[in-house]
Amino acid sequence: MDTFADLLDSAEEWCAAAIEDAQEGRWVRDAVERQVMADIAAATNALHGGRQAPFTGDAWQVRMGRIANWAGVLRLAARAGRWELHPVVGHRPPRPAGMAELLSGIYAIGEQGERWMARFLRERRTPAEKEIARAEGFLTGPGSMEDLHLFFYDD
Known part of the structure; x- marks a missing residue:
């Protein structure tokens, strides 16, 4: 069974991969991708x-x-741009990576949050403090997905 650490490493x-390919010019975001990222933020x-x-x-x-x-x-962002979300654990991101890969990586953590919430509502069980703290750190704060716009130079 995959662990949360595997999930986070894959995400x-x-x-x-997407950020690197954007910074190296292998992925240049278009106007829709820039707007979707602003909407996500x-x-x-x-x-x-x-x-x-x-x-x-x-x-x-x-x-x-x-x-x-x-x-x-x-999920809404992926539908809006017609990008397919992919499972990330056990898979390497295709290169060049772009919007679908970026969204898939972030989605993996959000989806884990949905699983935690469902289990909490069903069984009143919470995730391990270390796991939820690492998910929070991935999504929120300096250098996280919350700061995603800072990683792109094409604005």
Whole structure:
């Protein structure tokens, strides 16, 4: 069975591939891709008030919900641009990587948030603190997906 560490490593690899290919000029975002990324940033505002992850002072439902929200936003983004989301664990991102690979990498973490939330609602079980903290750090804060626009030089 895949572990959360495998999932996070794969998500990071897929996102890094897309960012690297953009920075090296192998992927040049078009106007739709730039707008979709701006919309993702607006829709996934963590409302953390400048606090840094992990958000240990927040209720578990808020923490898991903040992560799970990314999944729905990314599904909508993928549909809007007609990009296909791919499983990332056990797969290398195709190169050159682009929008589909970037969204797939981020989606993997959001989807895990949805699984955590469903399990919490069903069984009242929470994920390990270390896992949710790592997911929060991947999505929120300096150098995270929240800062994604800073990694692209084509604006």
